[in-house]
Amino acid sequence: xxxxxxVGGGIxxxxxxxxxxxxxxxKIEGPKVLVHGGGRLATKVAERLGYETKxxxxxxxxxxxxxxxxxxxxxxxxNKKIVAKLQAKGTNALGLxxxxxxxxxxxxxxxKDVDYGWVGDIDNIxxxxxxxxxxxxxxxxxxxxxxxxxxKMLNTNADTIASTVATALSKKSATxxxxxxxxxxxxxxxxxxxxVIENITPELFEQYKSEGIISDGMIPxxxxxxxxxNAGVESVKICNALKVGGDLGTVISK
Amino acid sequence: xxxxxxVGGGIxxxxxxxxxxxxxxxKIEGPKVLVHGGGRLATKVAERLGYETKxxxxxxxxxxxxxxxxxxxxxxxxNKKIVAKLQAKGTNALGLxxxxxxxxxxxxxxxKDVDYGWVGDIDNIxxxxxxxxxxxxxxxxxxxxxxxxxxKMLNTNADTIASTVATALSKKSATxxxxxxxxxxxxxxxxxxxxVIENITPELFEQYKSEGIISDGMIPxxxxxxxxxNAGVESVKICNALKVGGDLGTVISK
Numbered sequence: 001x002x003x004x005x006x007v008g009g010g011i012x013x014x015x016x017x018x019x020x021x022x023x024x025x026x027k028i029e030g031p032k033v034l035v036h037g038g039g040r041l042a043t044k045v046a047e048r049l050g051y052e053t054k055x056x057x058x059x060x061x062x063x064x065x066x067x068x069x070x071x072x073x074x075x076x077x078x079n080k081k082i083v084a085k086l087q088a089k090g091t092n093a094l095g096l097x098x099x100x101x102x103x104x105x106x107x108x109x110x111x112k113d114v115d116y117g118w119v120g121d122i123d124n125i126x127x128x129x130x131x132x133x134x135x136x137x138x139x140x141x142x143x144x145x146x147x148x149x150x151x152k153m154l155n156t157n158a159d160t161i162a163s164t165v166a167t168a169l170s171k172k173s174a175t176x177x178x179x180x181x182x183x184x185x186x187x188x189x190x191x192x193x194x195x196v197i198e199n200i201t202p203e204l205f206e207q208y209k210s211e212g213i214i215s216d217g218m219i220p221x222x223x224x225x226x227x228x229x230n231a232g233v234e235s236v237k238i239c240n241a242l243k244v245g246g247d248l249g250t251v252i253s254k
Numbered sequence: 255x256x257x258x259x260x261v262g263g264g265i266x267x268x269x270x271x272x273x274x275x276x277x278x279x280x281k282i283e284g285p286k287v288l289v290h291g292g293g294r295l296a297t298k299v300a301e302r303l304g305y306e307t308k309x310x311x312x313x314x315x316x317x318x319x320x321x322x323x324x325x326x327x328x329x330x331x332x333n334k335k336i337v338a339k340l341q342a343k344g345t346n347a348l349g350l351x352x353x354x355x356x357x358x359x360x361x362x363x364x365x366k367d368v369d370y371g372w373v374g375d376i377d378n379i380x381x382x383x384x385x386x387x388x389x390x391x392x393x394x395x396x397x398x399x400x401x402x403x404x405x406k407m408l409n410t411n412a413d414t415i416a417s418t419v420a421t422a423l424s425k426k427s428a429t430x431x432x433x434x435x436x437x438x439x440x441x442x443x444x445x446x447x448x449x450v451i452e453n454i455t456p457e458l459f460e461q462y463k464s465e466g467i468i469s470d471g472m473i474p475x476x477x478x479x480x481x482x483x484n485a486g487v488e489s490v491k492i493c494n495a496l497k498v499g500g501d502l503g504t505v506i507s508k
Contacts, residue, residue, distance in 0.1 A: 045326075049302055068331060072299075075349075076330020077322060080399065080407055084353040088405035094355040095329075099338040101348040101392055136386060138355055145334065151342035153334055 001234065002031045002134065002169050005178040006162035009037035011241050012078050013044070020242045021180070022082065026089040027245030031134040031173075034093070035142045035165060037158040038078035042070050045077075062117040062155040070155045071097075074143040083141050093139045098146035099153060101129040104161065106146035106154050120146035120154025122161070125168035163228045170232035177233050178249075179225070180241025185250035186222070188213055200252045202226060225252040255488065256285045256388065256423050259432040260416035263291035265495050266332050267298070274496045275434070276336065280343040281499030285388040287423070288340075288347070289396045289416040292332035296324050299331075316371040316409040324409045325351075328397040337395050347393045352400030353407060355383040358415065360400035360408050374400035374408025376415070379422035417482045424486035431479070431487050432503075434495025439504035440476070442467055454506045456480065479506040 005025060011017045025034060039060065043053045046069045054061040062070065079095040086093035098104025098120070106120030133140050142165065144158040159179075166177040185196035200208070205222060208214040214222065225236035229252065239249025259279060265271045279288060293314065297307045300323045308315040316324065333349040340347035352358025352374070360374030387394050396419065398412035413433075420431040439450035454462070459476055462468040468476065479490035483506065493503025 045303075048304075049299075071334050072326035072330040074330070075334045076326040076328070080325050080329045080351050080353055083351070084401045084407050085405045087353055087356055087401060087403060092356060093353075095351070095353075097334050097337070097349070099334055099341055099347075099349075102341055102346060132386075132390060147338045147341060149341060151339045153338050 002033065002173050002175045003028055003178055004033045004035065004162055004166040004169065004175060005180065005244050006035045006158060007037070007180045007241050007244075008158065009039040009041060009078075011180070012036060012038055012082070013041045017242060018082070019085070021244065022085050022089060024243055024245035026086065026091045033130060033134075033140045033142065033165060033169070034082070035144070035158055035162040036078060036082060037144055038070075038074045041078055042066075042073040045069055045073050056114045056116070059116060059119070059157070060155065061115070062119050064118070067118040067153060067155060071145060071153050074145050075153075079141060079143040086139065086141070091139050092137055093141045094133060095141045095143065097143045097153065098156065098161075102126050102149075103129055103142070104146040104156065105149050106156060107148055108152075108154060118152065118154050120148065120156045122146060122156060122164050125165055127165075127168040127172055130165070130169060131172060159224070163224065166233045167228055167231040170234065174234045175232075177225070177228050177236045178244055179221070179236065179238050180244050181238065182241070184240045184243070184248050185238055186214065186218055196248060197250050200250055201254065222252065229254055256287065256427050256429045257282055257432055258287045258289065258416055258420040258423065258429060259434065259498050260289045260412060261291065261434045261495050261498075262412065263293040263295060263332075265434070266290060266292055266336070267295045271496060272336075272339070275498065276339050276343060278497055278499035280340065280345045287384060287388075287394045287396065287419060288336070289398070289412055289419060290332060290336060291398055291412040292324075292328045295332055296320075296327040299323055299327050310368045310370070313370060313373070313411070314409065315369070316373050318372070321372040321407060321409060325399060325407050328399050329407075333395060333397040340393065340395065345393050346391055347395045348387060349395045349397065351397045351407065352410065352415075356380050356403075357383055357396070358400040358410065358418075359403050360410060361402055362406075362408060372406065372408050374402065374410045376400060376410060376418050379419055381419075381422040381426055384419070384423060385426060413478070417478065420487045421482055421485040424488065428488045429486075431482050431490045432498055433475070433479070433490065433492050434498050435492065436495070438494045438497070438502050439492055440468065440472055450502060451504050454504060455508065476506060483508055
């Protein structure tokens with residue numbers, strides 16, 4: 001089973017959290033891929049360069065200057081920091097943007113109500129590249145950048161990349177998507193952080209929604225998980241980003 | 255014959271020159287590796303971030319802030335720009351820093367008269383990684399960054415990386431090192447830009463030096479070329495960076 005792990009930018013900019021996450025990630029046995037964010041770090045670097053960060057509904061508007069920043073920060077600073085630290089832990093990591101080996105081909109998002117600028121909607125994942133690296137005991141570390149095949153890098157959301165990469169890999173080999181976040185899993189009782197629901201199936205999802213156990217922010221997260229499963233991913237695990245190598249978490253499956 | 259091409263930072267920061275170089279590089283047939291610089295771009299970004307660039311004898315002093323800059327600029331901005339543009343030209347490029355796949359392991363340069371900071375002196379090149387990529391018709395694009403195996407990126411001169419990579423590859427397969435610069439080759443008469451010397455052997459090198467045909471800045475360049483050849487590289491071509499795919503240039507061999 002190939003495991004595709006997604007970790008957000010909040011962990012990456014915090015040295016201690018990053019170190020704990022990478023320790024846990026290193027412990028995952030078997031073939032694996034890491035997809036990372038880096039938004040908060042990009043915002044900081046942009047600010048120091050005098051560029052204003054514009055967000056629309058939580059999404060970064062990527063003008064020419066911001067594209068330069070995310071290319072530097074996601075593809076360089078964040079990616080190489082993670083790769084170097086994994087190497088030190090004995091994990092043979094290799095960093096990739098979507099342009100590298102034509103990993104993630106995308107097109108610029110068409111302008112409708114909002115012009116997101118140089119943001120890429122994914123057309124194709126080169127899963128053979130990932131499989132070749134995995135066969136050579138290499139752990140691909142993917143930055144949230146795609147390219148348009150015409151010489152331009154594009155900014156693409158890390159969650160979307162993780163889910164699309166997992167789906168593409170699932171056509172060739174059984175794949176699990178692991179989504180790290182700040183809790184130990186989906187909770188039965190939000191006030192009890194230890195009340196982790198171990199498994200959620202489509203039937204249980206409907207039941208928990210009707211009972212009000214699952215609500216608000218968890219619904220889109222779980223809907224996305226079921227989208228990945230319906231597209232071929234064997235299961236999705238939602239767990240604490242700092243414990244991705246452990247057993248704790250909620251496993252979503254058919 | 256594997257060709258290892260080195261291109262400097264001056265070309266990379268100039269959009270037109272970069273485009274011409276990459277067109278020419280794309281025309282090189284057979285297996286190839288690109289090693290790029292990026293110093294001028296790093297100096298610009300550092301300046302905009304308020305960091306002062308300190309050079310000692312033409313070498314960048316790399317403190318913690320400057321290491322962050324070169325990691326972003328070499329590994330992110332410059333490397334991904336080159337890779338995306340090569341992809342657009344149908345060349346399946348894949349960018350690597352020295353940490354990626356443990357490509358270039360180094361140690362921090364010991365402090366003697368000068369403390370260069372986070373500068374890496376190379377210990378080992380993972381040539382198997384390059385050969386595996388090459389076998390899969392991938393063109394590795396190497397940024398001038400190494401790592402120390404303990405989680406730290408290090409700044410390493412692109413000429414040194416190109417020469418060391420070529421030497422490491424030469425143990426496995428015949429390899430040519432191609433050094434791009436601003437002239438068409440080593441000139442017989444410095445005032446006649448077309449007076450390119452086609453071939454230089456050790457005997458001719460001694461002869462040209464004694465005749466005063468080769469002097470000054472060309473001597474260390476040619477000495478470095480002979481060092482690479484003595485270490486196993488089949489030949490070194492010194493040519494115009496904008497014409498690396500052509501026949502023009504000076505070929506140095508035994």
